[in-house]
Amino acid sequence: MNRNLARITKFVGLGLVALLIAIFFPQVRSLWQVTYMALGATWKLIIDILAISLIAFIFAGLLIPFETLGWWAGWYAEGINTNLHPGELVRNVPPNMLASRYVIYLDGIAQAKFEYLPEAADFVESLEKVLPEDILIIQGLMPYSPINEPLTEHKILSFFWRIIDDLQVSNSAGIIGFLMSLIVQLRNLIVVAISADQRYGPIYNQGTAQVMYNSLINHGYQPDSGVPITLVGYSGGGQIALAAAPYLKRALKAPIEIISISGVFSGNNDILALEHFYHFVGDKDLAERLGAIVFPKRWKIAFLSCWNRAKKYGKLTITSLGPVGHNGSGGPLDRHTHLPDGRSYFQQTLDYVSGIILGNSSLIKENFTRETSNYELYQEADFNRPSFYPINQGVNPVIYRPIANWMGRLILPTPEQRKEVKGVLLEVYHADANYQNLVGQVVNLRWSKDPIVQSSVRSAKKDVYFSEDAKYSQRQGAIHPDRLNGWRQVDPLESLAGSRPNDDVIVKLSEPVEVEFLVGENRPSLVISQEPIQITGRFYGLVRILQPVTNYGETKDYFLVVHFNQKSHQFDGIQEVIRIPQVVADVNGIFPSKNQNLHKSKLNVTGWYIYGALDNSGVFVVQAIAPLALLRLQPHQVIYGKSDSWDYIKHKSWQVKGKKSTIQSVLLIPQSPVPSIQWQEGDRALVLHVYGGIGGKKREPAAKTPIFFGHFAYGIAEVIREPLANELIFDIVYYQVYTHNPDGIIAGKIAWNRFIGDRQFGWLGNRPIADTLIKFDSVTNDFDLKGTKISALDLLTYQLEIMVARYRIGDGTGGTYIGPAHNCTQDSNQALYATIKMTLDAIKSRPQLLEWLQDDPGEPEQLKQLIKLGKSIKRKLLPFGSARADWENNQTNLGISPEQDLLERLLTGLVSWRTLLPRLTGETVIKIFLKQGATIWVLRANQIGAEPNIEPIAPTPIGW
Known part of the structure; x- marks a missing residue:
């Protein structure tokens, strides 16, 4: 449309000049009249048609806002039904076929009726041929009417538009046909301007969103199904699509992306609400460049506009089409002009659009240099790589036990495998006794089809496109899910498997685990209902370290140990030589742990749990210790x-101070009199985890200032009977809401032996840590409403599983960051707040509540505890008396750079200022539980097995 735009501009300009001259200079008006009378009949006809067209055009332009307001106000009553023309599918749908994606095509400003001009119709038909049959394309909507009504029907000027439409498609209409087509384009250009307008636009855009909603529903779309939607907008259709998409997304709860071909945009609309926005523009496209000039929110100075923020945070990808114009000959749908690579302009556009829809586009990949990460340093050691350990492990079952019934290594499927795998792959290290044949095999790992599980999965699914902040963080050495960049609808299993550059995430699966052998699939599938738990090692033992062995192997990493004897309950069992390798130092030269003098530690008297696996020589290699x-x-x-x-x-x-290499295990019993019920097997507790800093001669960079904040997370501790020692111990799993980092720590469910005990990746050897276990009936025990069980802990884990999955991919931006409103502490406590609210709502909504209150006085007391707890948490964590809007509605904005909306987020963070500080948050929550009589167990450790050049730093006590 570059040529057309110039002609339109010239035509309108000349018309306005002539009109002004005629109004303000009567003498000239007489000259016009004389000139007009002297013209021949043909030219008189042309001028008459143009004059009538101009009047009709002005009248039609004035009617557009009234049409929009009329739809909004319901003036049309039953005379208008936007369901009458819901568009049509380009191909017939096979019976019972489930669509994997819906595509809606919105044409350019030359559209006057449901049928497209030949070049647009050709494009849609060609796109249909290259897409699989389960991707449905909808065509035939009228984006230039909020009521989906073409210009040629049911309008005051419909006869006029029918004449114009006939002329613009006629090959013999000549200049008249061309001029008439300009009238259509001018009229629809006004519609695009209204869509971009911040006064009339919201109303108009909701109308077009309603049209698309009706169309999708008519063609089988199920709201809240999570099936993705792609809107393809050509020219003005791009602005219409962009403006309507947020409303459509809200109504359908669907992931939506937009592909713009030569679109013109205002920059007013919320691109950040989309999964992604692709914009293709030719170097000779003057119309598109006009938008960047006319609309101030696309100017670079408007750095807080949606357009510029989307560019900065990676939601907007702008791609040049080369020497391509706006439309017609030389435009992106031109089949006759070719690029240097031999493809026509049409074919290039088709390749780009189909590649994005299919998810195999190369547009989003980017290569750059980066700082060395701790993860990369650690990978240089062979004992930190899964390949170092044979799959088949012949351990002695008397002294070693498997860490879990089901264990394995997660493998991210290739993009080509995704549809077949429907989850991720798992290399099985250990299996249930009935499925030992699966050990060593690679199987599918999938989510259960249970509605609650599927709802949780859908809540975390996002398209992943790295923002500029994620790319910058990568360059600084942080580990981001680079292999997922550009993937569509990444689910929590994929984000877990793909969080690191290598397939080295070792997990255990929580029961129940179902095994499926489906006809037509080449491998069995394991079906799970909970997120896998990240672990270290495959087996564990209980030993006392006797002494180093200097004449064994090529290194000084070997130690003689004696195993715990279950019969004598002493460390007088089998002796063997094991390897406790010296781990790699991080980029600051700090060793996460040391293997020296462990045998001299006071903790050696009561023994160590060791976690690891056998190497190729049959020696047990210790990867984690407790x-x-x-x-x-x-x-x-x-x-x-x-x-x-x-x-x-x-x-x-x-x-x-002076407590390095020591531990504390302190039980707090605030009740009076002391309760008779003790901690028993099967009991569960809420865990509040906080860690401190690394000081001493090798002080970490984050602890250079007098203030060290630390880190906060929630977890669950269960009392289990450990079979080797035959005594009760705490089995702790953290729900780590953890930002992207240079260590390769992945947000998720992480076992104690991985997050704390791992000698290379954990914190036992170089940080002070505190795990506070809280046992409080209303939180840690189930509510039993006449057979219906409601568990606050289970609801908390549900909330946190969604939260950590979203953190892994930064809600699609590829990165999460610490900011005043959203960080590990804030978001963890939002989950706690939401849990208490959900538990109370679930109980109060049960019809058997009144009967329950009358029949069981113990349970109502438990309910009163929870109500009181909820009020206390709201009062303390939200001291201004009202909940943050995102906490109250359980909506969290993750993956956001601290700079984005800085003032707004700072104010939001101040509403819950106590949760800005990990230690203060922990102590605030602990105090609330103490006041209500909860039993609390504190487990503290201070750099166990640490190098001599560091000292523990406690988190700074700010806030009381």
Whole structure:
């Protein structure tokens, strides 16, 4: 349309000049009249037609806002039905076929009726031929009417538009046909301007969103199904699509992307609400460039506009089509002009659009240099790679036990495998006794089809396109899910498997695990209902380290150990030589742990749990370690009473000076009298995890200032009977809401032996850590409403599983960051707040509530506890008296750079200012539970097995 635009501009300009001259200069008007009378009949006809057309055009332009307002106000009553023309599918749908994606094509400003001009019709038909049959294309909508009504029907000027439409498609109409087509384009250009207008636009755009909604529903789309939608907009159709998409997304709860071909945009609309926005523009396209000049929100100075923020955060990809114009000859749908590579302009556009819809476009990949990460350094050691350990492990079952019934290594499927796998792949390391034949095999790992599970999965699914902040973070050495960049609808299993550059995520599967052998599939499938738990090692043992072995192997990593004897309950069992390798130092030269002098530690007396696997020589390699004295249910100190318990938490718990290489296990019992019920097998507790900093001669960069914030997370601890020691211990799993980092730590469910005990990737050897376990009936016990069980802990894990999955991909931006409104502490506590609210809502909505309150006085007391707890948490974590809007509605904006909407997010963060500080948050929540009589168990460790050049730093006590 570059030529057409110039002609339109010239035509309108001359007309306006002539009109002004005729109005303000009567003498000239007489000259016009004389000139007109002197013209021949043909030219008189042309001028008459143009004059009538101009009047009709002005009248039609004035009617457009009234049509929009009329639709909104319901003036048309039953005379208008936007369901009458819901568009049509380009191909017939096979019976019972489930669509994997819907595509809606919105044509350019030359459209006057449902049928397209030949070049647009050709494009849609060609696109249909290259897409699989389960991708449905909808055509034939009228985007230039909020009521989906073509210009040629049911309008005051419909006869006029029918004449114009006949002329513009006629090969013999000549200049008259061309001029008439300009009238259509001018009229629809006004519609595009209205869509972009911040006054009339919202109303008009909701109208077009309603039209697309009706069309999708008519062709089988199920709201809240998660089936993605692609809107392809040509020329003005791009602006219409962009403006309507947020409303359509809200109504359908669907992922929506837009592909713009030569579109013209205002920059007013919320591109950030989309999965992604692709914009293709030719170098000779003057019409598109006019938008960048006319609309101020596309100017670089408007850096906070949706357009510029979308460019910055990777939601907008602009691609040059080369020496291509706007439309017609030389435009993107021109079959006769060719590029240097031999493709026609038409074919290039088709390749780009189909590639994006199919998910195999190369547009989003980018190569750049990056700083070395800790993860890359750690991978240089062979013992940190899964390939170092044979799959078939012949361990002695008397002294070693598998970490879990089902274990394996996650493998991200290739883009070509995704449709077949429907999840991820798992290399099975250990299996249930009935399926030992699966060990060593690669199987499918899929989600259960249970509606609750599927709802959780849909909540976390996003298209992944790296923002500029994610790319910058990568360059600084952080590990982001680079292999997922450009993937469509990444689910939580894929984000877990693809979070690192290598397939090295080792997990255990929570029961139940179903095994499926489906006809037509070349491998069995494991079906799960919960996110896999990240672990270290495959087997564990319980040993006391006797001494280093200097004459064994090529390194000084070998130690003689004695295993725990289950019969004597002493460390007088089998002796063997194991390897405790010296791990790799990080980029700051700090060793995460040391293997020296472990045998001299006071903790060696009570023994160590060791986690690992056999190497090729049959030697057990220790990858993680845990002191039995820390995890067993035998406290070193018991404190009674609320006052003394709080004094320990506030003033004594984080005393770290001179406490390096020591642990504390302290039980706090605030109730009076002391309850008779003790911690028993099967009990569960809420875990509040906080860690401190690394000081000393090799102080970490984050601890250079006097203030160190630390880190906060929630988790679940379960009391289990560990079979080797035959005693009760705490089995702790964290729900780590963790930002992208240079260590390759992945947000998710992480076992204690991975997040803390891992000698290379964990924190036991170089940070002070505190795990506070809270046992409180209304949170840790189920509510039983006449047979209907409701668990606050289960609802919390449900909330946190969604949260951590979203963190892994930054809600599609590829990265998460620490900011004033959203960080690990804030978002973890939003989940707690939402859990209590959901639990209360679930209980109160049950019809058997009144009967339950009358029949079981114990359970109502538990309900009163929860109500009181919810009020206390709201009052303390939200001290201004009202919930943050995102907390109240359980909506979180993740993957956002701290700079984005800085002032707004700072104010939002101040509403919940206590959750800006990990230690303060932990102590605030602990105090709330203490006041209500919860039993609390504190597990503290200070750099166990650390190098001599570091010292523990407690998180700074700010806020009280």
